[in-house]
Amino acid sequence: MSVKYHGLSEEYDDKRIKELRKYGILDTLPEQAYDDMTRLAAIICNAPIAIISLVDKDRQWFKSIKGLDAEETHRQHSFCSHAIVTPDQPFIVEDSRLDDRFKDNPLVTGAPNIVFYAGIPLKSENGYGLGSFCIIDTVPRHLSDEQIEALQILARQVMLLLEMRKKTAELDIKTEMLGMKLKKFDETVAQKVTEAMNKKK
Template sequence: MNQASPPVLKAEMDRLNTIAAYNILDTLEEEDYDNITKIASAICEAPISLITIVDEKRQWFKAKVGIPVRETPIEYSICARAIESGKDFYVLNNVEEHPDLNAFYNEINQLGFKYYAGVPLVSEKGIPFGTLCVIDKKTRELTENQIAALRVLSKQVLNMLESRRQTIAHEKTISDLTLQNEALEKFAMLAAHDIKSPLANIVTLSELLLSDAHIEKDENTSGLTGMIKSASHQLFNYIQGLIEYSTSGNTIDQDLHVFHLNDIKMHLKSIYKTYQDAEVDFDFPEDRKITSIRVVIEQILINLITNSIKYCDKPQAKIQVSFEEDEKTMFFIVSDNGPGFPDNLKELSGLFTTGTRQDRYGKQGNGIGLATVKKLAEGLKGNLLLVKTSPEGSVIRVNIPKSFL
Protein backbone atom coordinates (compact mmCIF):
# COMPACT_ATOMS: atom_id res chain seq x y z
CA MET A 1 0.00 0.00 0.00
CA ASN A 2 1.41 3.40 -0.96
CA GLN A 3 2.37 5.79 1.80
CA ALA A 4 1.81 9.52 1.43
CA SER A 5 5.09 11.45 1.42
CA PRO A 6 5.39 14.56 3.60
CA PRO A 7 5.66 17.74 1.53
CA VAL A 8 9.07 19.39 1.39
CA LEU A 9 8.54 22.83 2.93
CA LYS A 10 11.06 25.62 2.41
CA ALA A 11 11.98 28.15 5.09
CA GLU A 12 10.57 25.84 7.75
CA MET A 13 12.22 27.62 10.69
CA ASP A 14 10.81 30.96 9.52
CA ARG A 15 7.35 29.40 9.37
CA LEU A 16 7.64 27.79 12.80
CA ASN A 17 8.96 31.02 14.34
CA THR A 18 6.04 32.91 12.79
CA ILE A 19 3.55 30.44 14.26
CA ALA A 20 5.27 30.68 17.66
CA ALA A 21 4.93 34.48 17.61
CA TYR A 22 1.16 34.15 17.22
CA ASN A 23 1.02 31.68 20.15
CA ILE A 24 -2.09 30.21 18.56
CA LEU A 25 -1.46 26.45 18.43
CA ASP A 26 -3.73 24.30 20.62
CA THR A 27 -5.76 27.28 21.83
CA LEU A 28 -9.46 26.85 22.49
CA GLU A 29 -12.11 27.51 19.87
CA GLU A 30 -12.99 31.20 19.49
CA GLU A 31 -16.21 32.58 18.09
CA ASP A 32 -14.56 35.15 15.80
CA TYR A 33 -12.52 32.48 14.01
CA ASP A 34 -15.43 30.01 13.98
CA ASN A 35 -17.64 32.62 12.32
CA ILE A 36 -15.17 33.05 9.47
CA THR A 37 -15.24 29.34 8.61
CA LYS A 38 -19.05 29.38 8.82
CA ILE A 39 -19.21 32.36 6.44
CA ALA A 40 -16.69 30.78 4.05
CA SER A 41 -18.67 27.53 4.02
CA ALA A 42 -21.93 29.39 3.35
CA ILE A 43 -20.59 31.69 0.62
CA CYS A 44 -18.72 28.93 -1.20
CA GLU A 45 -21.56 26.43 -0.66
CA ALA A 46 -19.01 23.92 0.63
CA PRO A 47 -19.71 21.45 3.46
CA ILE A 48 -16.21 21.84 4.93
CA SER A 49 -14.23 24.97 5.77
CA LEU A 50 -11.01 25.23 7.79
CA ILE A 51 -8.54 27.74 9.20
CA THR A 52 -5.36 25.69 9.25
CA ILE A 53 -1.94 26.24 10.81
CA VAL A 54 0.80 24.09 9.27
CA ASP A 55 3.06 23.03 12.14
CA GLU A 56 6.20 20.89 11.98
CA LYS A 57 4.50 17.47 11.92
CA ARG A 58 0.81 18.27 11.66
CA GLN A 59 -1.75 20.67 10.33
CA TRP A 60 -3.88 22.05 13.14
CA PHE A 61 -7.32 23.60 12.73
CA LYS A 62 -7.97 26.85 14.60
CA ALA A 63 -11.55 26.78 13.34
CA LYS A 64 -13.49 24.16 11.40
CA VAL A 65 -16.84 23.37 9.84
CA GLY A 66 -17.80 19.88 8.68
CA ILE A 67 -15.10 17.65 10.18
CA PRO A 68 -14.77 16.20 13.70
CA VAL A 69 -10.97 16.33 14.20
CA ARG A 70 -8.73 19.26 15.26
CA GLU A 71 -5.60 18.14 13.39
CA THR A 72 -4.20 15.69 10.83
CA PRO A 73 -0.64 14.48 10.05
CA ILE A 74 1.34 16.76 7.77
CA GLU A 75 1.89 13.85 5.36
CA TYR A 76 -1.75 14.17 4.33
CA SER A 77 -1.88 17.97 4.37
CA ILE A 78 -3.18 19.62 1.23
CA CYS A 79 -2.74 22.96 3.02
CA ALA A 80 1.01 22.32 3.36
CA ARG A 81 1.17 21.86 -0.40
CA ALA A 82 -0.89 25.03 -0.85
CA ILE A 83 1.54 27.24 1.10
CA GLU A 84 4.53 25.65 -0.62
CA SER A 85 3.06 26.28 -4.07
CA GLY A 86 3.79 30.01 -3.82
CA LYS A 87 0.34 30.75 -5.25
CA ASP A 88 -2.08 33.19 -3.64
CA PHE A 89 -4.94 30.81 -4.45
CA TYR A 90 -4.51 27.04 -4.57
CA VAL A 91 -7.11 24.70 -6.04
CA LEU A 92 -7.40 20.95 -6.67
CA ASN A 93 -10.43 20.05 -8.75
CA ASN A 94 -10.08 16.34 -7.97
CA VAL A 95 -7.98 15.31 -4.97
CA GLU A 96 -8.06 11.66 -6.07
CA GLU A 97 -6.12 12.46 -9.24
CA HIS A 98 -3.28 14.28 -7.47
CA PRO A 99 -0.17 12.00 -7.63
CA ASP A 100 1.09 12.91 -4.14
CA LEU A 101 -2.30 12.49 -2.51
CA ASN A 102 -3.78 9.28 -3.87
CA ALA A 103 -2.54 7.45 -0.75
CA PHE A 104 -4.24 10.10 1.36
CA TYR A 105 -7.43 9.71 -0.62
CA ASN A 106 -7.48 5.92 -0.42
CA GLU A 107 -6.41 5.47 3.21
CA ILE A 108 -7.92 8.20 5.36
CA ASN A 109 -10.31 10.12 3.17
CA GLN A 110 -13.36 8.59 4.79
CA LEU A 111 -15.38 11.74 4.18
CA GLY A 112 -14.88 11.48 0.43
CA PHE A 113 -12.99 14.73 -0.22
CA LYS A 114 -12.73 15.59 -3.90
CA TYR A 115 -12.43 19.38 -4.25
CA TYR A 116 -10.06 21.73 -2.40
CA ALA A 117 -9.63 25.52 -2.65
CA GLY A 118 -7.49 27.53 -0.25
CA VAL A 119 -5.97 30.98 0.24
CA PRO A 120 -2.57 30.79 1.99
CA LEU A 121 -2.18 32.84 5.16
CA VAL A 122 0.99 34.91 4.75
CA SER A 123 2.56 36.96 7.55
CA GLU A 124 3.58 40.61 7.21
CA LYS A 125 7.13 39.37 6.57
CA GLY A 126 5.94 37.23 3.66
CA ILE A 127 6.07 33.86 5.45
CA PRO A 128 3.19 31.47 4.56
CA PHE A 129 2.09 29.41 7.57
CA GLY A 130 -1.48 28.21 7.01
CA THR A 131 -4.63 28.58 4.94
CA LEU A 132 -8.28 29.46 4.90
CA CYS A 133 -9.78 26.71 2.76
CA VAL A 134 -13.02 25.08 1.66
CA ILE A 135 -13.46 21.41 0.75
CA ASP A 136 -16.25 19.65 -1.12
CA LYS A 137 -17.20 16.04 -1.79
CA LYS A 138 -17.69 16.67 -5.48
CA THR A 139 -15.59 18.14 -8.24
CA ARG A 140 -16.55 21.73 -8.97
CA GLU A 141 -15.30 25.28 -9.45
CA LEU A 142 -15.72 28.39 -7.34
CA THR A 143 -17.10 31.54 -8.93
CA GLU A 144 -15.00 34.70 -9.09
CA ASN A 145 -17.14 36.25 -6.37
CA GLN A 146 -16.65 33.24 -4.11
CA ILE A 147 -12.88 33.35 -4.63
CA ALA A 148 -12.87 37.11 -3.89
CA ALA A 149 -14.86 36.52 -0.70
CA LEU A 150 -12.42 33.81 0.38
CA ARG A 151 -9.53 36.24 -0.09
CA VAL A 152 -11.29 38.92 1.98
CA LEU A 153 -12.00 36.45 4.78
CA SER A 154 -8.37 35.28 4.77
CA LYS A 155 -7.26 38.90 5.30
CA GLN A 156 -9.57 39.11 8.29
CA VAL A 157 -7.95 35.98 9.74
CA LEU A 158 -4.53 37.58 9.25
CA ASN A 159 -5.70 40.80 10.91
CA MET A 160 -6.90 38.89 13.96
CA LEU A 161 -3.68 36.89 14.19
CA GLU A 162 -1.55 40.01 13.76
CA SER A 163 -3.54 41.80 16.46
CA ARG A 164 -2.95 38.80 18.71
CA ARG A 165 0.79 38.88 17.99
CA GLN A 166 1.02 42.60 18.74
CA THR A 167 -0.90 42.17 21.99
CA ILE A 168 1.46 39.39 23.08
CA ALA A 169 4.51 41.48 22.17
CA HIS A 170 3.06 44.50 23.98
CA GLU A 171 2.34 42.48 27.12
CA LYS A 172 5.87 41.06 27.05
CA THR A 173 7.34 44.55 26.70
CA ILE A 174 5.29 45.77 29.66
CA SER A 175 6.34 42.74 31.70
CA ASP A 176 10.02 43.25 30.83
CA LEU A 177 9.87 46.98 31.64
CA THR A 178 8.10 46.26 34.92
CA LEU A 179 10.84 43.85 35.95
CA GLN A 180 13.53 46.34 34.90
CA ASN A 181 11.84 49.16 36.82
CA GLU A 182 11.50 47.00 39.91
CA ALA A 183 15.18 46.07 39.70
CA LEU A 184 16.17 49.71 39.16
CA GLU A 185 14.09 50.94 42.10
CA LYS A 186 15.52 48.21 44.32
CA PHE A 187 19.04 49.16 43.27
CA ALA A 188 18.35 52.87 43.83
CA MET A 189 16.95 52.21 47.30
CA LEU A 190 19.87 49.97 48.30
CA ALA A 191 22.42 52.41 46.88
CA ALA A 192 20.73 55.33 48.65
CA HIS A 193 20.77 53.48 51.97
CA ASP A 194 24.46 52.60 51.49
CA ILE A 195 25.35 56.24 50.78
CA LYS A 196 23.17 57.69 53.53
CA SER A 197 25.20 56.39 56.47
CA PRO A 198 28.66 57.74 55.51
CA LEU A 199 27.03 60.97 54.37
CA ALA A 200 25.51 61.41 57.82
CA ASN A 201 29.03 61.07 59.24
CA ILE A 202 30.25 63.83 56.90
CA VAL A 203 27.44 66.12 58.08
CA THR A 204 28.33 65.45 61.73
CA LEU A 205 32.06 66.02 61.16
CA SER A 206 31.40 69.24 59.24
CA GLU A 207 29.29 70.51 62.14
CA LEU A 208 32.16 69.75 64.57
CA LEU A 209 34.68 71.51 62.30
CA LEU A 210 32.33 74.46 61.92
CA SER A 211 31.96 74.72 65.69
CA ASP A 212 35.76 74.66 66.17
CA ALA A 213 36.24 77.26 63.43
CA HIS A 214 33.76 79.60 65.14
CA ILE A 215 35.56 79.20 68.45
CA GLU A 216 38.93 79.95 66.85
CA LYS A 217 37.39 82.69 64.67
CA ASP A 218 38.86 81.10 61.54
CA GLU A 219 36.62 82.65 58.89
CA ASN A 220 38.25 80.82 55.96
CA THR A 221 37.81 77.37 57.51
CA SER A 222 34.35 78.36 58.71
CA GLY A 223 33.29 79.34 55.19
CA LEU A 224 34.64 76.18 53.55
CA THR A 225 33.18 73.95 56.25
CA GLY A 226 29.82 75.70 55.90
CA MET A 227 29.85 74.92 52.18
CA ILE A 228 30.62 71.26 52.90
CA LYS A 229 27.79 71.12 55.44
CA SER A 230 25.32 72.78 53.05
CA ALA A 231 26.23 70.46 50.17
CA SER A 232 26.06 67.42 52.45
CA HIS A 233 22.62 68.39 53.73
CA GLN A 234 21.40 68.89 50.18
CA LEU A 235 22.71 65.47 49.11
CA PHE A 236 21.29 63.88 52.28
CA ASN A 237 17.82 65.30 51.53
CA TYR A 238 18.14 64.18 47.92
CA ILE A 239 18.94 60.61 48.96
CA GLN A 240 16.13 60.59 51.54
CA GLY A 241 13.73 61.70 48.81
CA LEU A 242 15.01 58.96 46.51
CA ILE A 243 14.35 56.35 49.20
CA GLU A 244 10.83 57.68 49.75
CA TYR A 245 10.14 57.63 46.01
CA SER A 246 11.47 54.07 45.65
CA THR A 247 9.26 52.80 48.47
CA SER A 248 6.16 54.88 47.68
CA GLY A 249 4.70 52.19 45.41
CA ASN A 250 4.61 49.70 48.29
CA THR A 251 1.70 51.52 49.93
CA ILE A 252 -0.52 50.83 46.92
CA ASP A 253 -0.59 47.14 47.83
CA GLN A 254 -2.48 47.85 51.04
CA ASP A 255 -6.17 47.02 51.37
CA LEU A 256 -8.96 49.51 50.76
CA HIS A 257 -10.98 50.56 53.76
CA VAL A 258 -13.62 53.11 54.76
CA PHE A 259 -12.54 56.14 56.79
CA HIS A 260 -13.66 59.69 57.64
CA LEU A 261 -12.11 62.61 55.79
CA ASN A 262 -12.16 64.35 59.15
CA ASP A 263 -9.61 61.81 60.44
CA ILE A 264 -7.18 62.89 57.72
CA LYS A 265 -7.84 66.55 58.49
CA MET A 266 -7.12 66.12 62.21
CA HIS A 267 -3.95 64.14 61.52
CA LEU A 268 -2.57 66.70 59.06
CA LYS A 269 -3.49 69.61 61.32
CA SER A 270 -1.48 68.02 64.12
CA ILE A 271 1.53 67.84 61.80
CA TYR A 272 1.45 71.46 60.63
CA LYS A 273 0.19 73.27 63.75
CA THR A 274 3.78 73.88 64.89
CA TYR A 275 4.74 75.67 61.66
CA GLN A 276 5.03 79.35 62.59
CA ASP A 277 5.39 80.50 58.98
CA ALA A 278 2.46 78.51 57.54
CA GLU A 279 -1.31 78.41 57.84
CA VAL A 280 -3.01 75.24 56.58
CA ASP A 281 -6.82 75.17 56.35
CA PHE A 282 -9.11 72.33 55.33
CA ASP A 283 -12.47 72.43 53.59
CA PHE A 284 -13.75 68.88 53.90
CA PRO A 285 -17.47 68.00 54.11
CA GLU A 286 -18.63 67.00 57.57
CA ASP A 287 -19.09 63.28 58.23
CA ARG A 288 -17.98 62.34 54.70
CA LYS A 289 -16.64 58.81 54.53
CA ILE A 290 -14.64 57.56 51.58
CA THR A 291 -13.28 54.17 50.56
CA SER A 292 -9.61 54.29 49.65
CA ILE A 293 -6.12 53.68 51.02
CA ARG A 294 -5.75 56.26 53.75
CA VAL A 295 -1.96 56.20 53.98
CA VAL A 296 -1.69 56.95 50.25
CA ILE A 297 -4.09 59.90 50.44
CA GLU A 298 -2.16 61.27 53.43
CA GLN A 299 1.21 60.88 51.70
CA ILE A 300 -0.10 62.73 48.65
CA LEU A 301 -1.43 65.64 50.71
CA ILE A 302 1.63 65.82 52.99
CA ASN A 303 3.94 66.06 49.98
CA LEU A 304 1.83 68.78 48.34
CA ILE A 305 1.36 70.82 51.52
CA THR A 306 5.04 70.58 52.48
CA ASN A 307 6.04 71.57 48.96
CA SER A 308 3.76 74.62 49.12
CA ILE A 309 5.28 75.71 52.43
CA LYS A 310 8.88 75.17 51.34
CA TYR A 311 8.61 77.18 48.13
CA CYS A 312 6.35 79.99 49.32
CA ASP A 313 7.94 83.42 48.76
CA LYS A 314 5.56 85.22 51.13
CA PRO A 315 6.25 85.75 54.86
CA GLN A 316 3.28 83.54 55.71
CA ALA A 317 2.43 80.52 53.56
CA LYS A 318 -1.31 80.02 53.21
CA ILE A 319 -2.51 76.62 52.01
CA GLN A 320 -6.11 75.55 51.45
CA VAL A 321 -6.89 71.82 51.13
CA SER A 322 -10.38 70.97 49.88
CA PHE A 323 -12.37 67.96 48.75
CA GLU A 324 -14.88 67.77 45.90
CA GLU A 325 -16.48 64.93 43.97
CA ASP A 326 -18.81 63.99 41.17
CA GLU A 327 -20.42 60.67 40.29
CA LYS A 328 -17.19 59.13 38.99
CA THR A 329 -14.27 60.96 40.60
CA MET A 330 -12.96 62.31 43.91
CA PHE A 331 -10.90 65.52 43.82
CA PHE A 332 -8.35 66.63 46.41
CA ILE A 333 -7.39 70.25 45.72
CA VAL A 334 -4.40 72.06 47.22
CA SER A 335 -4.23 75.85 46.73
CA ASP A 336 -1.41 78.09 47.94
CA ASN A 337 -0.17 81.68 47.80
CA GLY A 338 3.29 80.78 46.53
CA PRO A 339 5.19 82.15 43.51
CA GLY A 340 3.73 79.69 41.01
CA PHE A 341 5.50 77.00 39.03
CA PRO A 342 8.39 77.59 36.62
CA ASP A 343 7.63 76.74 32.99
CA ASN A 344 9.60 73.48 33.11
CA LEU A 345 7.45 72.20 36.00
CA LYS A 346 4.00 73.04 34.63
CA GLU A 347 3.53 69.48 33.35
CA LEU A 348 4.29 68.07 36.84
CA SER A 349 5.94 65.30 34.90
CA GLY A 350 9.16 63.68 35.85
CA LEU A 351 11.48 62.49 38.52
CA PHE A 352 14.40 64.90 39.10
CA THR A 353 12.63 67.74 37.23
CA THR A 354 13.35 70.86 39.28
CA GLY A 355 12.96 74.61 39.13
CA THR A 356 15.89 76.98 39.36
CA ARG A 357 15.08 78.65 42.67
CA GLN A 358 15.85 77.48 46.19
CA ASP A 359 13.19 76.90 48.81
CA ARG A 360 12.50 79.40 51.61
CA TYR A 361 15.12 77.68 53.76
CA GLY A 362 17.86 78.13 51.15
CA LYS A 363 17.88 74.53 49.92
CA GLN A 364 17.78 73.46 46.28
CA GLY A 365 14.89 71.13 45.37
CA ASN A 366 15.52 67.66 43.96
CA GLY A 367 12.28 67.11 42.00
CA ILE A 368 11.43 63.90 43.83
CA GLY A 369 8.48 65.19 45.89
CA LEU A 370 6.13 65.87 42.98
CA ALA A 371 7.26 62.69 41.22
CA THR A 372 6.30 60.75 44.35
CA VAL A 373 2.86 62.39 44.43
CA LYS A 374 2.35 61.58 40.75
CA LYS A 375 3.39 57.97 41.31
CA LEU A 376 1.05 57.57 44.29
CA ALA A 377 -1.89 59.11 42.40
CA GLU A 378 -1.29 56.83 39.42
CA GLY A 379 -1.21 53.88 41.81
CA LEU A 380 -4.84 54.74 42.60
CA LYS A 381 -5.53 54.97 38.82
CA GLY A 382 -5.66 58.75 39.21
CA ASN A 383 -3.59 61.68 38.03
CA LEU A 384 -2.11 65.01 39.05
CA LEU A 385 -3.22 68.24 37.37
CA LEU A 386 -1.88 71.79 37.68
CA VAL A 387 -5.14 73.74 37.48
CA LYS A 388 -3.70 77.25 37.85
CA THR A 389 -0.35 78.87 38.46
CA SER A 390 0.67 82.52 38.74
CA PRO A 391 2.96 84.71 40.89
CA GLU A 392 0.06 84.92 43.36
CA GLY A 393 -0.28 81.18 43.85
CA SER A 394 -1.05 77.77 42.39
CA VAL A 395 -3.82 75.19 42.45
CA ILE A 396 -3.03 71.48 42.12
CA ARG A 397 -5.79 68.89 41.84
CA VAL A 398 -5.45 65.16 42.46
CA ASN A 399 -8.12 63.18 40.59
CA ILE A 400 -8.94 59.70 41.90
CA PRO A 401 -11.60 57.67 40.04
CA LYS A 402 -14.22 55.99 42.20
CA SER A 403 -14.24 53.04 39.80
CA PHE A 404 -10.84 52.04 41.21
CA LEU A 405 -12.48 51.75 44.61
Protein backbone atom coordinates (compact mmCIF):
# COMPACT_ATOMS: atom_id res chain seq x y z
CA MET A 1 0.00 0.00 0.00
CA SER A 2 1.61 3.25 -1.13
CA VAL A 3 2.27 6.03 1.35
CA LYS A 4 1.04 9.45 0.25
CA TYR A 5 1.82 12.00 2.95
CA HIS A 6 3.89 11.60 6.11
CA GLY A 7 2.79 8.06 6.91
CA LEU A 8 -0.80 8.17 5.61
CA SER A 9 -1.62 5.49 3.06
CA GLU A 10 -3.13 6.68 -0.20
CA GLU A 11 -6.29 4.67 0.47
CA TYR A 12 -6.73 6.19 3.93
CA ASP A 13 -6.03 9.71 2.71
CA ASP A 14 -8.60 9.38 -0.08
CA LYS A 15 -11.21 8.41 2.52
CA ARG A 16 -10.11 11.26 4.75
CA ILE A 17 -10.46 13.80 1.92
CA LYS A 18 -13.88 12.40 1.02
CA GLU A 19 -14.89 12.91 4.67
CA LEU A 20 -13.54 16.48 4.68
CA ARG A 21 -15.54 17.44 1.60
CA LYS A 22 -18.78 16.31 3.20
CA TYR A 23 -18.55 19.40 5.42
CA GLY A 24 -18.84 21.80 2.49
CA ILE A 25 -16.41 24.16 4.22
CA LEU A 26 -13.56 24.46 1.72
CA ASP A 27 -13.28 27.84 -0.03
CA THR A 28 -16.10 29.39 1.99
CA LEU A 29 -15.99 33.04 3.08
CA PRO A 30 -14.62 34.11 6.47
CA GLU A 31 -17.02 33.72 9.41
CA GLN A 32 -16.91 35.55 12.74
CA ALA A 33 -17.40 32.38 14.80
CA TYR A 34 -14.19 30.85 13.43
CA ASP A 35 -12.26 34.12 13.51
CA ASP A 36 -13.16 34.51 17.19
CA MET A 37 -11.52 31.14 17.87
CA THR A 38 -8.21 32.03 16.26
CA ARG A 39 -8.19 35.44 17.94
CA LEU A 40 -8.75 33.81 21.32
CA ALA A 41 -6.01 31.24 20.71
CA ALA A 42 -3.55 33.99 19.85
CA ILE A 43 -4.42 35.83 23.07
CA ILE A 44 -4.24 32.75 25.31
CA CYS A 45 -0.90 31.62 23.92
CA ASN A 46 0.53 35.08 23.23
CA ALA A 47 1.21 33.96 19.67
CA PRO A 48 1.46 36.18 16.58
CA ILE A 49 -0.21 33.64 14.30
CA ALA A 50 -3.23 31.37 14.81
CA ILE A 51 -4.88 29.30 12.09
CA ILE A 52 -7.77 26.95 11.43
CA SER A 53 -6.27 24.83 8.66
CA LEU A 54 -8.00 22.11 6.65
CA VAL A 55 -5.82 19.69 4.74
CA ASP A 56 -7.15 19.06 1.23
CA LYS A 57 -5.68 16.80 -1.45
CA ASP A 58 -2.71 18.99 -2.43
CA ARG A 59 -3.08 22.06 -0.21
CA GLN A 60 -3.84 23.25 3.26
CA TRP A 61 -6.65 25.80 3.16
CA PHE A 62 -7.25 28.31 5.94
CA LYS A 63 -10.80 28.78 7.18
CA SER A 64 -9.52 31.39 9.62
CA ILE A 65 -6.11 32.96 9.96
CA LYS A 66 -4.80 35.64 12.28
CA GLY A 67 -1.39 37.21 11.75
CA LEU A 68 -0.82 36.21 8.12
CA ASP A 69 -2.19 37.33 4.79
CA ALA A 70 -2.72 33.98 3.08
CA GLU A 71 -5.56 31.69 2.06
CA GLU A 72 -3.67 28.44 1.55
CA THR A 73 -0.25 26.85 1.11
CA HIS A 74 0.97 23.69 -0.61
CA ARG A 75 0.33 20.57 1.42
CA GLN A 76 3.87 19.35 0.84
CA HIS A 77 5.18 22.12 3.12
CA SER A 78 2.38 21.97 5.65
CA PHE A 79 3.05 21.32 9.32
CA CYS A 80 -0.66 20.48 9.66
CA SER A 81 -0.28 17.54 7.29
CA HIS A 82 1.99 16.02 9.95
CA ALA A 83 -0.51 16.79 12.71
CA ILE A 84 -3.38 14.88 11.08
CA VAL A 85 -1.37 11.65 11.06
CA THR A 86 -2.03 11.34 14.80
CA PRO A 87 -5.50 12.90 15.20
CA ASP A 88 -5.80 12.00 18.90
CA GLN A 89 -2.83 14.02 20.15
CA PRO A 90 -1.28 17.48 19.84
CA PHE A 91 1.56 17.94 17.37
CA ILE A 92 4.18 20.34 18.74
CA VAL A 93 7.49 21.47 17.26
CA GLU A 94 9.32 23.77 19.66
CA ASP A 95 12.15 24.70 17.26
CA SER A 96 11.71 23.68 13.64
CA ARG A 97 15.30 24.74 12.81
CA LEU A 98 16.54 21.80 14.88
CA ASP A 99 14.05 19.31 13.45
CA ASP A 100 15.18 17.26 10.43
CA ARG A 101 11.58 17.15 9.16
CA PHE A 102 11.31 20.91 8.90
CA LYS A 103 14.70 22.64 8.97
CA ASP A 104 14.79 22.90 5.15
CA ASN A 105 11.09 23.68 4.77
CA PRO A 106 10.60 26.93 2.75
CA LEU A 107 8.07 28.09 5.36
CA VAL A 108 10.89 27.82 7.91
CA THR A 109 13.82 29.15 5.87
CA GLY A 110 11.67 31.95 4.41
CA ALA A 111 8.44 33.80 5.21
CA PRO A 112 6.61 33.34 7.51
CA ASN A 113 9.75 31.89 9.19
CA ILE A 114 7.99 29.26 11.28
CA VAL A 115 10.05 28.24 14.29
CA PHE A 116 7.40 27.13 16.78
CA TYR A 117 4.28 25.18 15.82
CA ALA A 118 1.55 23.71 18.01
CA GLY A 119 -1.37 22.05 16.30
CA ILE A 120 -4.44 20.31 17.69
CA PRO A 121 -5.90 17.99 15.04
CA LEU A 122 -9.50 18.63 14.01
CA LYS A 123 -10.91 15.11 14.24
CA SER A 124 -14.21 14.12 12.61
CA GLU A 125 -16.81 11.93 14.29
CA ASN A 126 -15.44 9.04 12.21
CA GLY A 127 -11.91 9.60 13.51
CA TYR A 128 -10.33 11.29 10.49
CA GLY A 129 -7.93 14.19 10.92
CA LEU A 130 -9.44 16.94 8.76
CA GLY A 131 -6.93 19.62 9.61
CA SER A 132 -5.49 21.43 12.57
CA PHE A 133 -6.19 24.28 14.96
CA CYS A 134 -2.73 25.72 15.37
CA ILE A 135 -0.58 28.55 16.62
CA ILE A 136 2.76 29.61 15.15
CA ASP A 137 5.64 31.76 16.32
CA THR A 138 8.95 32.90 14.87
CA VAL A 139 10.89 32.06 18.04
CA PRO A 140 11.27 28.82 20.05
CA ARG A 141 8.43 28.33 22.50
CA HIS A 142 7.08 26.04 25.18
CA LEU A 143 3.37 25.88 25.99
CA SER A 144 2.04 25.22 29.47
CA ASP A 145 -0.35 22.34 30.07
CA GLU A 146 -3.13 24.91 30.53
CA GLN A 147 -2.42 26.52 27.17
CA ILE A 148 -2.45 23.15 25.41
CA GLU A 149 -5.73 22.31 27.13
CA ALA A 150 -7.18 25.66 26.01
CA LEU A 151 -6.19 24.91 22.39
CA GLN A 152 -7.83 21.47 22.66
CA ILE A 153 -11.04 23.06 23.94
CA LEU A 154 -11.04 25.57 21.08
CA ALA A 155 -10.37 22.79 18.55
CA ARG A 156 -13.38 20.89 19.88
CA GLN A 157 -15.52 24.02 19.49
CA VAL A 158 -14.35 24.34 15.89
CA MET A 159 -15.37 20.74 15.25
CA LEU A 160 -18.78 21.41 16.79
CA LEU A 161 -19.24 24.27 14.32
CA LEU A 162 -18.18 22.04 11.45
CA GLU A 163 -20.44 19.18 12.53
CA MET A 164 -23.41 21.55 12.85
CA ARG A 165 -22.68 22.87 9.39
CA LYS A 166 -22.61 19.36 7.94
CA LYS A 167 -25.81 18.28 9.70
CA THR A 168 -27.60 21.44 8.55
CA ALA A 169 -26.52 20.74 4.97
CA GLU A 170 -27.70 17.12 5.26
CA LEU A 171 -31.04 18.30 6.66
CA ASP A 172 -31.43 20.76 3.79
CA ILE A 173 -30.84 17.97 1.29
CA LYS A 174 -33.36 15.69 3.02
CA THR A 175 -35.90 18.52 3.16
CA GLU A 176 -35.40 19.22 -0.54
CA MET A 177 -35.79 15.53 -1.39
CA LEU A 178 -38.93 15.33 0.73
CA GLY A 179 -40.31 18.39 -1.01
CA MET A 180 -39.67 16.78 -4.41
CA LYS A 181 -41.37 13.55 -3.29
CA LEU A 182 -44.39 15.47 -1.98
CA LYS A 183 -44.63 17.43 -5.20
CA LYS A 184 -44.52 14.21 -7.23
CA PHE A 185 -47.13 12.68 -4.91
CA ASP A 186 -49.42 15.70 -5.32
CA GLU A 187 -49.00 15.56 -9.09
CA THR A 188 -49.82 11.82 -9.09
CA VAL A 189 -52.91 12.32 -6.91
CA ALA A 190 -54.08 15.22 -9.09
CA GLN A 191 -53.62 13.12 -12.21
CA LYS A 192 -55.59 10.22 -10.74
CA VAL A 193 -58.40 12.53 -9.63
CA THR A 194 -58.54 14.04 -13.11
CA GLU A 195 -58.62 10.58 -14.70
CA ALA A 196 -61.37 9.47 -12.32
CA MET A 197 -63.45 12.55 -13.06
CA ASN A 198 -63.02 12.04 -16.82
CA LYS A 199 -64.23 8.45 -16.55
CA LYS A 200 -67.45 9.62 -14.85
CA LYS A 201 -68.29 11.96 -17.72
